[in-house]
Amino acid sequence: MAGRKKDPLHKSFSYAFEGIFTCIRNERNMKIHIAVAALVVIAGWILGLSITEWCICLGLFGLVMALELVNTAVEAVVDLVTTERHPLAKIAKDTAAGAVLIAAIMAAIVGLLIFVPKGLLFLKQL
Ligand SMILES: Nc1ncnc2c1ncn2[C@@H]1O[C@H](COP(=O)(O)OP(=O)(O)OP(=O)(O)O)[C@@H](O)[C@H]1O
Structure with missing residues (x-):
């Protein structure tokens, strides 16, 4: 903010x-996103993902978790502004939750596209 001395970088x-x-x-x-990410990392390690596939998975973990943080921030600000039911509060909370949902659905689809063929190949080799 203007006029206020900035905190040192480590504080930020x-x-x-x-x-x-x-x-x-x-x-x-x-917690669910973290549990799913942990399972994906274990499965990816077992199935031997390529560098590109790891980059895609890590990027999607980051996207979903970052949006969950933004969703939490929106919920907190809405609750700070009003405890009353308000249509704008509903729009803010629902659209922020929708952003997480879209990212999570797309991440799940991409995950299936990467893991199903690799998983089937792995099972055939057993
Ligand atoms: N002040 C409000 N005015 C109108 N609707 C609201 C308000 N607060 C919450 N809602 C509605 O209730 C839903 C749930 O809100 P809540 O604050 O309980 O989020 P939540 O379900 O705890 O979110 P999360 O799933 O991230 O835990 C919102 O998505 C919104 O549709």
Whole structure:
């Protein structure tokens, strides 16, 4: 903000990590994203993903989790502004949740496209 002395860089990072850990602690969906990401990493390690496939998976983990953080931020700001039911509050919360959902659906489709052929090949080789 103008006129205010900026926090040192390490402080900014520590606030950002605080936000990430708060979201992990409080949001069930974030826990689900992390569990799914962990399973994908294990499956990817077993099936031997290529560098490109790892990049795609990591990019999608980042996209979904970053949108979950933004969704949590939108929910918090809406709740801060009003505890009353309001159509604009509903639009803000529902569209932010929709953003996470779109990314998660696309990530699931991309995951299937990568993992199903590799998984079938792996099973055939057993
Ligand atoms: N102030 C409000 N005015 C109108 N509708 C609201 C309001 N607060 C919440 N809602 C509606 O209720 C839904 C659930 O809101 P809530 O704040 O409980 O989010 P949530 O379900 O806890 O989100 P998450 O799934 O991330 O935990 C919203 O998506 C919205 O449709």
